Amino acid sequence: MSGIGFEIVARDGAARAGRLRTAHGAVETPAFMPVGTAATVKAMMPDAVAQTGAQILLGNTYHLMLRPGAERIAALGGLHRFMHWPHPILTDSGGFQVMSLAKLRKIGEAGVEFRSHLDGSRHLLTPERSIEVQRLLGADITMALDECMTFPAERAAVEASMKLTLRWAERSRAAFVARWGYGIFGIVQGGVHADLRRDCAERLVEIGFDGYAVGGLAIGEGQETTFAMVEATVPFLPAERPRYLMGVGKPADIVGAVRRGIDLFDCVVPTRSGRTAQAWTRDGPLNMRNACHADDPAPLDPQCGCPACTGFSRAYLHHLVKAGEILGSMLLTQHNLTYYADLMAELRAAIRAGRLADFVLPGDGG
Numbered sequence: 262m263s264g265i266g267f268e269i270v271a272r273d274g275a276a277r278a279g280r281l282r283t284a285h286g287a288v289e290t291p292a293f294m295p296v297g298t299a300a301t302v303k304a305m306m307p308d309a310v311a312q313t314g315a316q317i318l319l320g321n322t323y324h325l326m327l328r329p330g331a332e333r334i335a336a337l338g339g340l341h342r343f344m345h346w347p348h349p350i351l352t353d354s355g356g357f358q359v360m361s362l363a364k365l366r367k368i369g370e371a372g373v374e375f376r377s378h379l380d381g382s383r384h385l386l387t388p389e390r391s392i393e394v395q396r397l398l399g400a401d402i403t404m405a406l407d408e409c410m411t412f413p414a415e416r417a418a419v420e421a422s423m424k425l426t427l428r429w430a431e432r433s434r435a436a437f438v439a440r441w442g443y444g445i446f447g448i449v450q451g452g453v454h455a456d457l458r459r460d461c462a463e464r465l466v467e468i469g470f471d472g473y474a475v476g477g478l479a480i481g482e483g484q485e486t487t488f489a490m491v492e493a494t495v496p497f498l499p500a501e502r503p504r505y506l507m508g509v510g511k512p513a514d515i516v517g518a519v520r521r522g523i524d525l526f527d528c529v530v531p532t533r534s535g536r537t538a539q540a541w542t543r544d545g546p547l548n549m550r551n552a553c554h555a556d557d558p559a560p561l562d563p564q565c566g567c568p569a570c571t572g573f574s575r576a577y578l579h580h581l582v583k584a585g586e587i588l589g590s591m592l593l594t595q596h597n598l599t600y601y602a603d604l605m606a607e608l609r610a611a612i613r614a615g616r617l618a619d620f621v622l623p624g625d626g627g
Contacts, residue, residue, distance in 0.1 A: 264471045265402065265444035267503050271613040275495070275522040278612040281503055283349040283401035284442025285341060286316070290503065291519045291608050293510070293601045294319045294351060294527040299328070300344040303532050304590045305598070307345045313567065313595060314602025317349040317401075319527045322394050323358035327377050327384070331397040339399030351527075352400035354391045354433075354448075357409045357476075357508070368408060370428070388432035392445075396438055404474065405433035407448040412481045419452035426450045427464050434468050444471030446505060452477060453486050455493035462497035473498045474505040475523070479514070488517055495522045512541065512604055516622050519608050531601050535594030538582045540569075542600065547575075549593065554579035567599035568592060 266282035281288040295302050295310060297318045302310050310318070320340055325331060334343050341347055359366055359373045366375040372387030391406040407426040410419055430447050437445040447465035451457030458475075465473060475494050478487045491506065498504055503524045509515070510528020518526070531541060538549045542562040547554070557575040565571075569578060569592035581589030604622075611617045 264439065265442065267472070267501065269501070271615075273612040273615050273617040274520065276519050276608075276612050276617050277522060277524060278609045279503065279524055281349075281524075282442070283317075283444070285347060285349045285401050288316045288349055289609060290524040291515075291605055291612075292316055292525055293515065293605050294525065295598055295601075296321075296527055296529045296532060297344065297346070297350075298529075299324050300334075300340060302594075302598075304536060304587070304594045305532075309595055310346070310598065311348065313598040314606065315598060317351060317525075318346055320344075320350050320352045320398060320400065321355070321358060322352050322391055322398070322404075323355035323362070323386075325352075325398060326355065326386075326394045327379055327382075331394040335397040335399070339397075341399055349401040350399070351402035351505075351525075352395045352398055352404065353507070354395070354404040354406040355386055356391075356407045356448075359386060360409045360411065368425075370425070372406070372429075373408075388429040389436045392433050392436040401443055402472070403437060403443070403445045405430045405445060405447050405470070407450055407476055409477050409480075410450070410452060412452070414452060416452070416454060416457075419450075419454060420457055423450045423452075423457050423461050427461060427468075430465060430470075431468055434470065446470055446472040446474050446503075448474045448476040448507070449494050449498075450477045451490075451494075453482055453490060455490065458490055458494045459497050462494050466497070466499060470502070472503040472505060472525075474507050476507045478506070479509045479528075484514060484517070487514065488521060491518055491521045491523065510601075512601075512622055515604065516608065516620065519612075520617060531597035532594050535597045536590045538589070538593065539597075540578075540593055541597050549575070549579050549582045549589075551579075561596055562600070565596065565599055565603070567596045569596040 269279045271278040279290040298321045388406040395403040447470040505525035506523045510530040540547045554575040560570040611620045
C-alpha cells in the first residue's frame with residue numbers, strides 16, 4: 262500500500278474534521294503547521310513545539326538544499342532525526358522561495374535556474390530535483406514544483422504560468438517514489454482568475470495526487486479575493502483528499518478558509534510575531550512593546566496553558582521585549598503557537614458538534 266491515508270470524521274457545511282495518516286503519525290484536521298524553514302522552528306526546542314499542540318511541521322526545500330544540503334541530511338538519517346522531530350513533516354517544493362529570494366532566476370521548461378541568495382552559487386531546480394530533495398529529506402508530504410506568480414500580473418502571464426505548473430506537476434508526480442505513509446500534493450495556481458483555478462484543479466485531479474494545495478494566494482490580493490479563489494477551487498477537488506491553503510495564517514483567514522473546506526494551513530505569522538513582540542490572544546493581538554503592559558500583573562491570556570501565560574505576567578514579558586532578551590522571543594513564540602493549536606482544536610470541536618456557524622473569533626469579529 263502506498264500513499265497517505267485521509268478520512269473525514271465529521272462535516273459541518275463545507276467544513277470537515279478529518280484524520281490524516283502518515284509514516285510518522287496521524288494529524289487531526291483542520292491543522293496548522295508551524296514553519297520550520299531551516300530544520301528549526303525559530304526560538305523553539307522541538308519538544309516545546311510539540312507541547313503547543315502542533316502535530317506537523319513545514320520544512321523548506323529551497324533553504325535545506327542550499328544549506329546544509331539534502332544529501333548531507335539524508336546521510337545523517339533524514340530530516341526527522343536531524344531536527345529531532347519524530348512527527349509528520351511537509352516540505353514545500355521551493356517554488357515560492359525561488360520567486361521571493363533567489364537572485365537572477367531564469368524560468369524555463371526544464372525548471373528554474375537561479376543564484377543562491379546565500380553565496381551566489383548557481384543551481385537548477387527541476388521538478389525531478391525538487392522531488393529528489395524532498396525524498397532525501399524524508400518528508401511525509403512532498404509538494405509538486407510549481408511556479409508562484411507575483412501579484413498583480415497580467416492574465417496571459419498567469420495562464421502561461423499555470424500551464425507550466427501543470428507540466429511540472431506531471432513530471433513531479435512521475436518522479437515521486439510511492440511508498441506507504443508518504444504522499445505528494447499537487448498545487449492549484451491561476452492567480453485571481455476563477456476559471457484558471459478551475460482548469461488547473463481539474464487537470465491536477467486527472468494527474469492524480471494524494472492531496473491538493475491552493476497556492477499563489479496571500480501575496481497581496483486581500484482576504485475577500487483569497488476566499489473567492491478558495492470557493493472557486495474547492496468544488497473541483499476530490500472530497501476524499503486533504504486540501505491545503507498555502508501560506509495563509511492569520512486567525513480570521515484560517516477560520517474563513519476552514520468554513521470553505523480547507524484542512525491544512527501554514528504561515529510564519531505566529532513565529533514571526535513572537536520575535537517581533539506581538540502576542541495573539543483570545544482578546545485579539547497585543548503589542549508587548551506598548552507601555553500599557555509595563556505594570557500589568559495579568560497573564561497574556563488567562564485561558565491559555567502555555568508557560569508564558571501560566572508562569573509570567575504581561576509586565577515581565579514587556580520587560581523582556583524592551584530589554585531585548587531572547588527569552589521574550591521564546592515565550593511569545595511558544596504562546597502564539599499554543600494559541601494557534603488551541604484555535605485549530607476549537608474549530609475541530611465546533612465541526613464535530615455541528616456548531617461552526619456559531620464560532621466567533623474573539624477580538625476579530627468572528
